[in-house]
Amino acid sequence: NTGRRIRAYCGLLLAMMALLAGCGGRSIDPGPSRGLPTSIPAATPLPPLPTIPPIGSTGNPIFVVLVVPDVVSAMPQASSLADILSADIDLAVDVQVVSNYAEARSALCDRSASVVSLDSFSSLAATGAGCGEVAFVLEKDGQTTSHGQFIARDVFLPQSYRGVFCRPGEDSLNGWVIPTLTLQARGVEAFTDFFSITDAGSDEEVVRKIDAGECGLGATSAGAEQGVRGLRFPERLRILEELAPVPYDVILKSAYDDPRVSSLIDSALASHTDEIAHLLGGDHLQPADPGLFIPLSTLFSDARIDPVLLSQ
Numbered sequence: 001n002t003g004r005r006i007r008a009y010c011g012l013l014l015a016m017m018a019l020l021a022g023c024g025g026r027s028i029d030p031g032p033s034r035g036l037p038t039s040i041p042a043a044t045p046l047p048p049l050p051t052i053p054p055i056g057s058t059g060n061p062i063f064v065v066l067v068v069p070d071v072v073s074a075m076p077q078a079s080s081l082a083d084i085l086s087a088d089i090d091l092a093v094d095v096q097v098v099s100n101y102a103e104a105r106s107a108l109c110d111r112s113a114s115v116v117s118l119d120s121f122s123s124l125a126a127t128g129a130g131c132g133e134v135a136f137v138l139e140k141d142g143q144t145t146s147h148g149q150f151i152a153r154d155v156f157l158p159q160s161y162r163g164v165f166c167r168p169g170e171d172s173l174n175g176w177v178i179p180t181l182t183l184q185a186r187g188v189e190a191f192t193d194f195f196s197i198t199d200a201g202s203d204e205e206v207v208r209k210i211d212a213g214e215c216g217l218g219a220t221s222a223g224a225e226q227g228v229r230g231l232r233f234p235e236r237l238r239i240l241e242e243l244a245p246v247p248y249d250v251i252l253k254s255a256y257d258d259p260r261v262s263s264l265i266d267s268a269l270a271s272h273t274d275e276i277a278h279l280l281g282g283d284h285l286q287p288a289d290p291g292l293f294i295p296l297s298t299l300f301s302d303a304r305i306d307p308v309l310l311s312q
Contacts, residue, residue, distance in 0.1 A: 055114075055261055056091030062265065063113040064095045065104045067249065069281045071097050081275050088271060089264040097279070105311065108132050114254045114265060117280055120247050120296055124307035127293075132255050135266070136273060137292060138248040138282035144292075145245035148174025151210055151225060152217045153236045159186040165194045166206045166215035175203060177310070178243045178299070179219035185302035204228050211237065219243070244295040249280050250288060 053059035064085070068074040074097045082095040098104060101122040107113035109131040117138075118126060126132055137144045150158045158179075168175040180190045190197065198215055200206040203224035209215045211231045217240075225237055253265060269276070273285035300307050 055258065056089075056093075058092050061092035061094040062115075062261065063107065064093060064115040065107045065113045066095065066097050066117045066276070066279055067099065067101050067104050067119075068097045068279055071099050074279055077275070077279055081272065081279065084272060084275070085268045088268045091261070091264065093268075101311065105131070108252060108254060111254065111256050114257050114261070115269065116252055117249050117276075118252055119249055119311075120293070121307050122311040123247075123250050123252060124293060124297060124300065125311040126252060128307065130255060132252040134250045134288040134292065135253050135269065136251040136276075136285040137288045138250065138277060138280050139284040139286050140248055140282045142283075143248075144286055145247050146174060147222050147245040148178050148219050148243040149222050149224075150179065150217065150219055150240040150243070151207065152238050152240055153210055153213065153233070154216075155238050155240065158217060158240055159183060159188050161217045162193060162195060163216040164196050164198060164214065165190065166198045166200050166209045166218035168202050168206055168220065169199050172219075173246060174221045174243065175206065175219045178246060181299050181303045181305060182243055184305070185299060207231070207237070244299045246296060247288075247292050248282060250292075251276065251285060 056062055062085075064082070066074075066078065068078075078095040078097045082093050085093040085095070101119050104113070104116040104118055105122045105126050108116045108118075108126055109129060116126075116132070123134060127134065152158075152161075167179070170176055183190055183193075198209065200209050200215075200218070203220040206215070206218040206220050207225045207228045208231070210218050211233055222242055225234075225239075231237070251269065253262065253269075257265070269285075277283060277285045
């Protein structure tokens with residue numbers, strides 16, 4: 001019995017070994033793998049980009065921004081001018097009137113306006129930034145510029161003076177702004193180098209205070225001494241020098257317009273200079289001379305002042 005059991009165990013062991021040997025030579029196919037299901041969002045089409053209507057169309061008119069003395073009273077004239085210009089060039093033109101030069105300069109430089117009117121300082125700032133070019137200058141009483149003068153009772157160099165200075169007021173272009181730039185270009189700081197500064201109130205009163213000896217030096221618009229009556233010593237008045245000429249308001253065209261549109265605008269402006277001049281408070285518009293701004297630009301450069309600081 002013992003022998004039979006041993007033989008039975010041995011047989012079973014051999015059978016198991018054979019089975020293991022047979023399995024070792026085969027790989028077990030696990031079957032196709034199945035991933036976890038994922039959610040794939042559907043593509044959403046982008047909204048179409050807005051299209052800009054062509055310039056000169058009703059939806060994108062040519063903007064003309066003019067700085068005028070009285071906005072309310074100028075509105076009917078501006079509307080009429082817009083109709084005339086539109087008919088001339090067969091494009092939509094919108095003429096807007098404002099009271100602020102800074103607003104007009106911004107419209108030119110941000111490309112929202114094709115034509116603007118600016119004063120001299122704002123014009124220098126705009127052209128210096130490459131926003132546009134000067135096309136016309138306003139004419140008043142036959143002149144396209146104004147200028148001031150230094151006036152005194154004795155003859156001397158204005159930059160050597162250190163006494164009492166008379167001005168019409170702090171906002172006077174020819175009686176204060178240009179004179180102080182002139183002095184600064186020569187190394188004189190008016191607020192610190194003069195003994196005091198007197199506001200006379202007008203050009204005529206500056207002349208009278210100079211005549212009375214209340215001021216040793218003053219500045220007025222050119223020719224202000226002419227016609228002043230009742231002076232004590234008119235023969236002693238001396239015009240020491242005339243100051244840099246300042247152009248009246250100018251018309252600038254955008255530097256960014258399409259050449260075809262720019263040419264049409266040139267033609268339209270040239271045909272209606274008087275209407276535009278009257279809106280601006282002048283008599284006529286004259287084509288701007290290339291050297292119109294050279295004296296004023298040189299003055300700013302010599303005084304080391306950026307025109308942007310004085311532009312309105």
